Amino acid sequence: MSLTKEQIAQRIARELKDGYYVNLGIGIPTLVANYIQSDIAVFLQSENGLLGMGPFPFEGEEDPDLINAGKQTITTLPGSAFFDSAMSFGMIRAGKVDLTVLGAMEVSDLGDIANWKIPGKMVKGMGGAMDLVASAKNIIVAMMHTNPKGQSKLLPRCTLPLTGVRCVKKIITDLAVLDITENGFELIERAPGISVEEIKNKTAGRLVVRNEVPEMDLT
């Protein structure tokens, strides 16, 4: 079975370690916050100027002055801090943020990422994505393995305008966990019940498969 978006988020949450400062992008990455293990302390960074983002407020407790980068009303956790947008991207550029998780339309087997613009369609802008991918120490892409037409999103080269070059370290899709290596996508884990063959068929870029590929542990 291919993973649901929630299960992708659940698998990504296992990459978070105690003490990590993490920036979660919009979409599947946002869901990761729901699966952070209770025995570790993780600070979520929201690039509009907050470290220590908490869950959505209870109804009636929304504060219009307290939102995340997706413009959703949120709360703060004990130990949180506010800052301006320059400092926010300063800490990202300086490599203080341990992990960035973001969505993508395409990823190449070199680690290039395209996620902001489709020629011919209304361009809304890159927001903070280009700053994040240019500087983050560790970038995990969360996405479906194929687009709605069934075409692979893991390509030899991105066809869409790039957001950043040679920056993605790991991809977690509904079918697999893959690392970016100098030989291309290396298959690390597969979704329960998904065959290596199916992943091969749905990966257009170079794919490295070592002997045994374990199934993901989602327990």
Added chain:
Amino acid sequence: MNKVYPGADEAIIDVKDGDIIMLGGFGLCGIPENLIAALVRKGVSRLTCISNNAGVDDFGIGLMLKLKQVKKMISSYVGENDEFERQMLSGELEVELIPQGTLATRCMAAGYGMPAIFTPAGVGTEVAEGKETREFKGKEYLLEHAFDADFALVKAWKGDTDGNLIFKATARNFNPLMAMAGKITVAEVEELVPAGELDPNNIHTPGIYVNRIFKGTNYEKRIEQRTVRKSQAGQ
């Protein structure tokens, strides 16, 4: 010296057609609502607006777009606005999209008296086209210039009669950076107090950067994405 103005209309009396104006805020959070309303009333046109976003159709900078007061928009993200999209696609509105950290840091550079910065954001993408690059320690960076704005219009939570400002929560965002960057900076505040009442330890923007200040009124503080969780039993 008197920095205190009666209201928004008086504080922007000398904004002219064709001026370059910075507006603070992230989405609709922390936008200078009173100053935008005054620009709409004044009817100035051909403005270049530097702001992270462009408001929504009927609020924020969207109100100025509707009246075609904006010639060019410099932003990082401009979704959620149909009129913006229409004007952009028809060519009536010029749009320059730049990475959010670059936008913030180009404001910061202006306020710090630095002509330019080097950033890795956009290297290898179309953002880098035509820009000077330089390698430091084996990594490539783009040269980006400090902004040069005629006015910076910002919103703060509290301010005093000397122009010192304190921002609240994530309504801070671009506001203190733009406050430092305008040739003339105008701040609207929810609470205006006599100089000496704010603790100097807590000032985010020192008054030296602020030329004009007034107490804003009727804040709507519209929420773009109202997200809540169910209250638990017993709460």
